[in-house]
Amino acid sequence: MTDPVILRSPRDFDTFRIKPGDTNRMALFIDPIKDNVPFLGFVEVFDKGGATPPNIHHDAYEVFYVLEGEGVATCGGKNVPIRKGDFLSVPPGNEHIVTNTGEGRLYCITFMLPNEGFAELVRSGQAEPLDALDIRTLTA
Numbered sequence: 001m002t003d004p005v006i007l008r009s010p011r012d013f014d015t016f017r018i019k020p021g022d023t024n025r026m027a028l029f030i031d032p033i034k035d036n037v038p039f040l041g042f043v044e045v046f047d048k049g050g051a052t053p054p055n056i057h058h059d060a061y062e063v064f065y066v067l068e069g070e071g072v073a074t075c076g077g078k079n080v081p082i083r084k085g086d087f088l089s090v091p092p093g094n095e096h097i098v099t100n101t102g103e104g105r106l107y108c109i110t111f112m113l114p115n116e117g118f119a120e121l122v123r124s125g126q127a128e129p130l131d132a133l134d135i136r137t138l139t140a
Helices: 118-123 132-139
Strands: 014-017 024-030 040-046 061-068 070-075 078-083 087-090 096-100 106-113
Touching: 014 118, 024 118, 040 096, 040 118, 061 070, 061 078, 061 132, 070 087, 096 106, 106 132
Parallel strands: none
Antiparallel strands: 014 024, 024 040, 040 106, 061 087, 061 106, 070 078, 070 096
């Protein structure tokens, strides 16, 4: 049975880079592996100039809420500027890229619905905890 309440602070988030050299990290706050839920929730932290590799989720929706920073989301050949306060939804089957175009880090609250194996992919990467700047940004 799933715990009826999951409470974590940024210091508790398990954080990973999927591959060495990636310019974004995922800080998991809802994890289907640990929490027995069918979706994944994380804060995605993009380094200055960082981006996701082009990727497609065949069955999952990926939704982003820009918490801090600015960037460009590319989907279906269309570039859409994103900034603090914007919400972006990418339906299944669409190749997409999110790029940080701002002067600092880009922070997005991101959900993958359903998980579609993404938590397992993230957890197979290199652990890299949030740093002091991340903690300040996420707790301000």
